[in-house]
Amino acid sequence: MIEVKNLKKSFENEKEEFHAVNGVSFSVEKGEIFGIIGLSGAGKSTLVRCINRLEEPNEGEVLIDGVDILKLSKEELLKERKEIGMIFQSFNLFMQKTVAENISFPLEISKVPKTEIEKRVDELLEFIDLKEKKYSYPAELSGGQKQRVAIARAIATNPKVLLSDEGTSALDPANTESILSLFKKIVTQYKMTIIMITHQMEVAKDICDRIAVMDSGKIIEENTTEELFRNP
Ligand code: ADP
Ligand code: ADP
Numbered sequence: 001m002i003e004v005k006n007l008k009k010s011f012e013n014e015k016e017e018f019h020a021v022n023g024v025s026f027s028v029e030k031g032e033i034f035g036i037i038g039l040s041g042a043g044k045s046t047l048v049r050c051i052n053r054l055e056e057p058n059e060g061e062v063l064i065d066g067v068d069i070l071k072l073s074k075e076e077l078l079k080e081r082k083e084i085g086m087i088f089q090s091f092n093l094f095m096q097k098t099v100a101e102n103i104s105f106p107l108e109i110s111k112v113p114k115t116e117i118e119k120r121v122d123e124l125l126e127f128i129d130l131k132e133k134k135y136s137y138p139a140e141l142s143g144g145q146k147q148r149v150a151i152a153r154a155i156a157t158n159p160k161v162l163l164s165d166e167g168t169s170a171l172d173p174a175n176t177e178s179i180l181s182l183f184k185k186i187v188t189q190y191k192m193t194i195i196m197i198t199h200q201m202e203v204a205k206d207i208c209d210r211i212a213v214m215d216s217g218k219i220i221e222e223n224t225t226e227e228l229f230r231n232p
Pocket of ligand 1: 011012020038039040041042043044045046047
């Protein structure tokens with residue numbers, strides 16, 4: 001389970017302090033898919049980037065099964081980061097590495113033994129249904145295939161939480177569908193928690209259990225997907 005409590009992140013502009021995330025709290029259960037929607041500039045990316053400390057928040061707590069990620073030292077964070085995977089709109093794969101090398105990367109960082117890495121990579125390739133591309137380079141893959149590889153890399157260390165920042169936004173409907181069914185497989189098979197930013201209402205409606213609406217750094221509404229989209 002992940003609990004975010006009173007999270008704040010501000011940036012210094014020329015003269016003033018700008019609160020990109022201004023006191024956000026929510027919690028997500030194991031096996032749940034939590035959506036974050038809202039206009040561009042609402043603070044969604046900054047919020048999610050604070051959860052894995054790509055950004056350093058100014059205030060608040062991020063508890064993963066009770067451990068406050070924000071209180072960890074650099075060394076402890078390295079260990080705990082393998083509990084949080086992340087994917088991006090633009091995939092962010094290593095272009096000079098093969099599919100297998102991309103997926104191996106977090107396992108090597110975590111010092112997993114070589115033979116185990118090989119086994120895990122094959123398992124993940126099977127999971128994302130892309131065995132035939134094991135030795136291909138990202139440039140040889142379609143957008144949907146690239147995102148599947150990015151997902152395999154993000155879940156390689158079997159994290160508790162998968163973060164997605166517009167993970168389907170660059171994809172056509174068919175590829176979007178394949179990524180969403182992969183998300184569903186991840187929560188049912190691995191019991192992970194998924195927190196996903198999307199501007200695609202249909203995507204949020206289709207897959208999220210609960211949704212938070214962000215505006216000006218705050219959550220202005222949070223509800224089950226069913227309630228949120230219920231016609232008045
Ligand atoms: P969203 O993901 O909802 O589009 P962001 O989290 O990307 O919103 O951005 C929220 C606000 O914070 C925006 O006004 C953006 O310009 C600002 N912001 C984001 N990152 C930085 C940064 N590194 N430095 C300064 N301002 C930033
Ligand atoms: P998105 O809309 O997907 O959130 P953005 O274009 O807002 O993407 O942000 C892309 C990157 O630029 C992020 O790493 C964000 O932190 C950074 N960024 C956004 N706004 C600013 C800003 N005003 N100053 C510096 N960095 C920013």
